[in-house]
Amino acid sequence: MSILQDVINWLLSLGAAIFVPIIIIIAGLIVGMKIKDAVSAGITLGVAFTGMSMLISFMSEAIGPAAEAMLKSTGINLPIVDGGWTTLSAIAWSWPYAFLMFPLMIGINIIMLIINKTKTFNADLWNVWGKIFTGVAVAAVCQPYFGTAGSIAVAFVTAAVQIVFELKMADMYQYRIEKLSGIPGVTCTHKMGFTSIFMFPIDCLLKKIPALNKRFDAAVLKDKIGIFAESHVLGFILGIIFGILARYGVAETLTLGIQASCSLTLFPVISKYFMMALEPISTAISAFMNKKFDDRTLVVGLDWPFMGGANEIWLAVFLCIPVTLICSMILPGNEILPFAGIVNNAIAVAAFLVTGGNILRMCILVIIFAPAYLWVGTVMAPFISDLARSTGAVSLKAGELISCSSIDGPIQTYAFSHLFKFLDGNFFPLALCVIFVVCFIALYRYLGREEKEGREIN
Template structure:
């Protein structure tokens, strides 16, 4: 079996099962390796699959009820945007159509193992399903340079950054979610490097520098911060924006209320499924790596119990529509990617769940997604047609397709296209320098916080 055939088979398998099957299989295998009882490993794996499926169903449902609102708003505004938004599935199809895609699996695993042994990371990345994110970056490099070796070098750098970023946010994720021994290795977190310096400035504003998560909001406004009430209010507001009649408006209100009510419920199953596995991995790895506390890297959905994430995502929908209309450089019609999780998750981690600052960061982030989606459109569309990807069948009126919610858009564009300076385009290289500067500042500050936290924990342990 050649690389192209192997990649096509893997693409077909992953498309047929998705994260809801693939990730639990990995977790069951991991559980057995770290000597969990088979019945416990299988039970936790299946429950994790249930949690993934439940979260995916809710997100899909929310997309189905919210996307028409965005379409209606665009129709009433009367703008013409020729690039079709194919969502993340377009990116995955393009990535897996690359003949060398299959090689990204061993590269990711080997780098992770080397870094664990060398004590350069405390994260074991079990999120193999999202390996396509690395493949897509590599495909971007090949599309620009034609150099396959360089593409894998850039992908390897991305893998290292994912592990180091997962380490950086591990303690905070534990505090925010209450789930021990897990962190997030998804590429969407890379936008934190852009958000962090901005958030550092926002914290200097007294009104924005106090506890302001959904729980604190509930204490101040009472019933109006209840998930179901807030969801109903937001749904009705969206109905007004879409110029819905009264019946459709109220129906949308109840549907949004249902979504915000059930997201935290589903998240509890992630906790129930992941806790036994993460504890078993931690105990096993403690024996192998004495004195170290290792964590398991996962996809973002286990963070889905955060009301702040969903409120920010919902806020981002009308903001995306407005920017799609106002930005003269934007040519992409937001559709499949309009429910943009990648907008909110890095804001959630950077602000530690401060909702007002999350909304400000998301508003700043929307143009980044639209402009990167527009910039990638010719490249993505060419690959879609040249490789015969399914996405080619859905090309927009201008024969162009892209995604308005590319994960880690700044990083993806900068790292895959910075060599375009040879063709007279300095923008990606400039973006690369800015991202590295933001990441360096974030890494310095959060590493300092981690050391202080560990020192405090050690002092407390000595006192006891």
């Protein structure tokens, strides 16, 4: 068991660009793909992940300092350090029971496939750290109520519930994701989509406004404002705006404009490699499942970057940056300085999914929900920092706090981890859990009707 754990930890340390393609190659061989085709698809997927990661890092490194400069000019003191998702991942993997989340995640997926309660084969094993982080949070919060052994048990039960919800969310969004991305047989199992559950009732209200209930994606925007909606021009304009707000000089502002333009131009290019890699895999898996499970269709669950070619996502990301900065300065109770998590893909992807790519409604939802990420980042900072010190995952000075300003699925993470606070008279997390379940069921039924009507038309 120790040797197996070391092997898995080593593979995980290589990152998603290597670990996920390995899983995809193995899956391809199991369902009968030729070795050369499976390896080619896996390597292409690795290229796509690496390219998307490089672009996101490039954009973050360009915009992050500009965002920090905007905040510094205000003189506001926010003591919690924003370590981004990588810090949370490092802390999650330092939990002594982290390795046990693998068999839990795989086992639940297999059982649900066998009993026909999901159509999603979750190949995104690398992001198992998201379940581990939930477990870590639950264990930390529940320790005073249930003791060490009890809190660990509750942590794994909660993680199991999250795994089930992730698979069902992947099922319900699959048809819409296929239409939006153009990639058949894939869906997203990342928990960042959970924010869309809370967005759903608000989006329903927004759709009652005539001006917001029409198709308004990047293509429509381009028709309305012409060249100014072209990826390279729009990116340049946004970069210039950020440079001006950061009080950069002319040269630095123009450089930021070109960097932002480069990012928005290349995101759709990279996304095409996801399609090249995933189409043969999804076709082979679907054919295999048709033979084994009476014409059942199996889809592959992946991390979100395969949807990264949608300009709507990046427009929402760019909007979220100044919104997050303004919120951090004026939001009561916020103590986190947005930096490493300033490029908040999580909120943009959630808004993209629930609106179907309507830019106007996405922007409104981003503005409404941006504070949730800061609040949860602030609330969770003490126990994240304590765990970082106790495990040595992150080096912190005495009294220093660390967290993340863009925790994936922040409302769900807070609600699940703090559920048992009702024992102290705090019923807010319990209420959020109830709202989550009710909205999840409503959205599940809504998307089910959408899929049924769409397939009948086609």
